Amino acid sequence: MKDYSLKINGHNYDVQIDDVNESSTLAHVVVNGVEFEVEIEGAKAAKTTKPQVAPAPKSANSAMITPATAAPSPRLSASAPSSGYAVKSPLPGTVLAVKVNVGDRVTTGQTLVVLEAMKMENNIDADRGGVVKEISVQQGATVMEGDNLIVIE
Template sequence: MKDYSLKINGQNYDVQIDKVNETSTIAHVIVNGTPYEVEIAGAKGSVSTKPQVAPAPPEADSAQITPVTAVPSPRVAASAPASGYAVKCPLPGTVLSIKVAVGDKIAAGQTLVVLEAMKMENNIDADRAGVVKEILVQQGATVMEGDKLVVIG
């Protein structure tokens, strides 16, 4: 419902447009407390239908469905991870920076990757000491929960 204060020929009117029927040219209006059913001159009634969504066939694999407007995120070419412990992404986000390089010796608790998620910067830390064997993402990549980020050997 929309409320309006109108002044017509010096006379004040309080108007409430209560309901407009989209399939016709009729509107329900209240002027200074008196209800009216008003026909909108020049308007054309239209019948709008909601789009119907059909369920995907059972054999469809939703993991392979990509929206047409999707822009692929920059990623390092997929390769079999080196033997070692993979640090996984705890929540979906965007890689802001990578704080280590392949071959770096790291300590438990050291920040490996800075991830932007839910408009916050999150440090992804190593939970064990070791040597960085492989980095599986690059700056600017969009990552999902469970994606492997860094392999520690």
């Protein structure tokens, strides 16, 4: 309910608007204690419907959803490794540095990638030794948990 004090042609009016029916053009109004049903001229009745929520398709993946204004993250390869051991991202983040090149021999515990996640730098180390066969990301790439970073053969 809204109360108004109006002065029209030198006369004071106390107006209360109790109820406005949004599905029609009628309003319940009290002017100086007298009740009126008022039709709002020029107004159109609003059709109100509840929005329906549709479930996301089962094939939807949060990694595939990007804002229209965002530049795509730089990635070299989105494919699964053909052979060898894939070093996967343990958490979502941004690649700050790739410390190895294709063809480099790596040892167990050697830092392969530096990943920023939650404002912290995380070293992603090799779990085993071998030769770097494939690098699936580059500096500046955004990765999700479980994404392939490097393949060691």
